[in-house]
Amino acid sequence: MQDLIIYNENQVIIQSNNKTYQETKENFLDDYEKKVNYQTIDYNRTTQTCWLNGEAFQAYPNTVCEDILNSIDTLLENQAKREYIAPTIDELKAIKLLEVDNWIADKITGGFISECTGKPVRYDSDRDTQNTVSSDLNTIYLSPEKFNENFPNGYPMRGYPENANIKQVYFLTKEQLLQWNVDLGLHRGTCKQNGWVKQAQVEEALSKEDLDAIILD
Numbered sequence: 001m002q003d004l005i006i007y008n009e010n011q012v013i014i015q016s017n018n019k020t021y022q023e024t025k026e027n028f029l030d031d032y033e034k035k036v037n038y039q040t041i042d043y044n045r046t047t048q049t050c051w052l053n054g055e056a057f058q059a060y061p062n063t064v065c066e067d068i069l070n071s072i073d074t075l076l077e078n079q080a081k082r083e084y085i086a087p088t089i090d091e092l093k094a095i096k097l098l099e100v101d102n103w104i105a106d107k108i109t110g111g112f113i114s115e116c117t118g119k120p121v122r123y124d125s126d127r128d129t130q131n132t133v134s135s136d137l138n139t140i141y142l143s144p145e146k147f148n149e150n151f152p153n154g155y156p157m158r159g160y161p162e163n164a165n166i167k168q169v170y171f172l173t174k175e176q177l178l179q180w181n182v183d184l185g186l187h188r189g190t191c192k193q194n195g196w197v198k199q200a201q202v203e204e205a206l207s208k209e210d211l212d213a214i215i216l217d
Contacts, residue, residue: 001015001018001020002015002044002045002046002047003015003016003017003044003045003046003069004043004044004045004046005041005042005043005044005065005068005069006041006042007025007028007036007038007040007041007042007043008025008039008040008041009025009039009040010025011023011024011025012024012025012027012028014028014068014069014072014075016045016069016070016072017072017073019072019073019076021072021075021076021079023079027079027082028075030078030082031074031075031078031079031082032068032071032074032075032078033078034067036064036068037064038052038053038064039053040052040053040054041065043062043065043069045061045065045066045069048060048061050062050065089205089206089207089208092208092211093202093203093205093211096202096205096211096214097199097202099216100195100198100199100202100216101195103195103198103216104191104192104194104195107191107194107195108125108187108188108191108192109125109126109127109130110125111123111124111125111160112125112183112184112187113183113187114159114179114180114183114184115183116172116176116177116179116180116183117170117172117176119161119162120162121159121160121161121162121170122159122160122162123157123158123159123180123184124157124158124159125184125187129158130184133177133180133181133184136150136155136177137177137178137181140174140177140178144174147174148174151171153171154170154171154172154173154176155171155172155173155174155176155177156169156170156171156172157169157170157171157172157177157180158170198214198216201214202214
């Protein structure tokens with residue numbers, strides 16, 4: 001890509017550092033924020049040619065043209081700012097509601113506390129764990145005798161003991177596993193209720209600042 005300037009009443013094209021800026025003359029002057037005392041420019045840094053106001057073979061390099069080429073980043077930034085359209089409050093709310101939905105899902109699958117063994121343990125609650133336990137619970141309800149056959153040492157469940165950061169495996173009895181599942185259901189319900197509160201706050205928001213004030217922690 002050649003470094004060049006094409007500047008006339010119809011268009012402005014600037015290529016520099018493998019970047020291209022294209023605009024109307026009026027918008028270019030707004031983005032450049034400096035006065036240009038030429039009506040037309042045909043300038044090529046690569047071939048070292050300079051046409052000004054339709055006259056060929058002008059002195060090269062030209063200070064104004066070099067400054068324009070060197071301002072390519074500023075031109076592109078100002079162009080982007082000028083063309084930026086701020087999202088409406090409804091669009092911002094839609095984005096925030098998606099964030100809340102993801103937050104709820106992460107809370108549900110991020111682990112939960114159960115005292116099914118008599119002591120508080122933070123157990124896994126990712127989707128795979130939930131689906132696996134759900135399937136095995138169906139077996140327990142339909143064929144209770146198979147629980148001991150399938151899990152003679154107890155149902156293996158991973159979790160962190162209280163105030164510990166090393167995961168352990170707990171072998172739950174049938175009764176403990178059922179309580180584990182009850183506690184998981186309560187955990188999911190709490191997460192969803194907290195999410196509904198956040199969703200209501202989003203719906204009531206009147207501005208971007210109101211939405212930014214809704215903290216998802």
